[in-house]
Amino acid sequence: MRTYGQYCAVAKALDVIGDRWTLLIVRELIVQGPCRYTDIAQGLPGIASNLLSERLRHLEEAGIVERQAAPAPVATTLYRLTGAGEELGPVLRALGHWGVRYMFDPTGDEAFRSAWLSFPITEYLEDRRPLDPPVTIEVDTGERPVTIEVGDGVVTHRPGPADEPDLVLRGDPPIVMAALTGMMAVGDAVRAGLETSGDTALLTRVRPEP
C-alpha cells in the first residue's frame, strides 16, 4: 500500500480512500444501501472486475466496508458500510457540492444512473414554502425514474415513478439538472429539449435562492 508518509489528517485520509475508484465504491454503497458485488459493479460502469475486487478487500481491511454472509434465501454476499464508512458521507457531499459546477456542461456519452442525482437533490433542493401542501415531482431521464417529494420543509427522494406526480420533467440528464436547480429558466430548458407535464411553476418551490 502506497502512502504519502505524512503526519497530516488530510494525507492520512487520502492514504485510505484516495485510490482511484475507492470513493465511488463508497458512493454506491451510500446511494444504493447495502448491496451485492454486481450491484456495485453496475453502478460503476468502466471499472475492471479485478479492481473492484481489490478495492473492496482494501476497504474491508480498513474497516470501511463489511461483508455480510449470505442470508438463507439470497445466498450471496452483501456489502455494507460500517460506521466509519457512513462517516464518509460528509466527504462525498462536499465533493458533490463542489462538483455540481461541472454538471451543466454538455455531456457527451457519459454513463448515468439516476441514483447519482441523490447528491445534487439533497445538496441543492430545499422546500422554500414549507406551509404549502406537499408536492410530488417525477424526474425521468431515460434511466430509472426518480420521485422527489417536497413538503413540511423537507425534500426527500426515492427511486421509481410517482403515482400521481404534480410535475414530470423528462429529458437528458443535464437539461433536467438545469431545470431543477434553476440554472436555466423553464422556457429555455423546454426550448433546449426538456419535456414537462404538470405545473412547472412548482419548480420555484424547490430551487435554491438565486
Added chain:
Amino acid sequence: MRTYGQYCAVAKALDVIGDRWTLLIVRELIVQGPCRYTDIAQGLPGIASNLLSERLRHLEEAGIVERQAAPAPVATTLYRLTGAGEELGPVLRALGHWGVRYMFDPTGDEAFRSAWLSFPITEYLEDRRPLDPPVTIEVDTGERPVTIEVGDGVVTHRPGPADEPDLVLRGDPPIVMAALTGMMAVGDAVRAGLETSGDTALLTRVRPEP
C-alpha cells in the same frame, strides 16, 4: 486526461482533483496561502518534481490555481488559489475531519509540517469558556512552533512561537495531538513523553466535549 465518464457530481469532482497529490497541493495553498513552487514542494515531501509541475499546470487549466507573474523585487512566480480553488476548503475539511481518526496511531518516520495542524485545530478545538480572559498556547513539535490563541469564543492559530504563552506543549506530534484534542489525559500524555510548561488545566478550555 483520464475521466470516469460518469454524469455524477462526485465523479466529475474526482475527475478534476482526484489524481494523486492534487488535493495535497491545494492543501498547501490553503494552509500556506499564496506561495512559490519551492514552498509547495517543501510542504509535499516525497513528490517528484515533474509531478508537481504537471499537477500545477493541470490545476491552472482547470481554473483552480492561478500563477501570478513575478512582482518586481521577488522575481519569481507565485501560485494562488482561485475562487473555485478556495471552494475546495470544505472538501479538505471533511477529509481532515474524517482522517483525524488516524492521527493517534504511533507515527513511524512520517514527515511533519506544523502548518498541517491547521485542520485538526480548526476542526476540533473550540473556546468552551468564551467569557474567560484570552489564553495563548504554544505547540512545539520539533518542527516550527505554532501559537494558538483562544478568546471571545474563537480559536485562531498562526505559525511561530508565542511571546508569553500561558501553556507550552512540547513533544512528538502524535502525543501533542492526543493532549490537545483530549484523546489522552494530560497525566497519561506526560507519562508518554509530553513536556509541558504552564497551566495544563487550560486545556479544558479548548478540548471538544467528550
Added chain:
DNA sequence: CGGCATCCTCTTTGATACTG
C-alpha cells in the same frame, strides 16, 4: 537558486478472458 523537462524503472490501471 527557482522552475521545470527528460530519461528510466517500477507500480498501478484497464480490458479481456476464465473459473468455482
Added chain:
DNA sequence: CAGTATCAAAGAGGATGCCG
C-alpha cells in the same frame, strides 16, 4: 454471481540536466 488470471498501457517515483 463473485470473483481470479493475464498482459499491455499508463502513471508514479527518482535521478539528473538545463536554462534564465
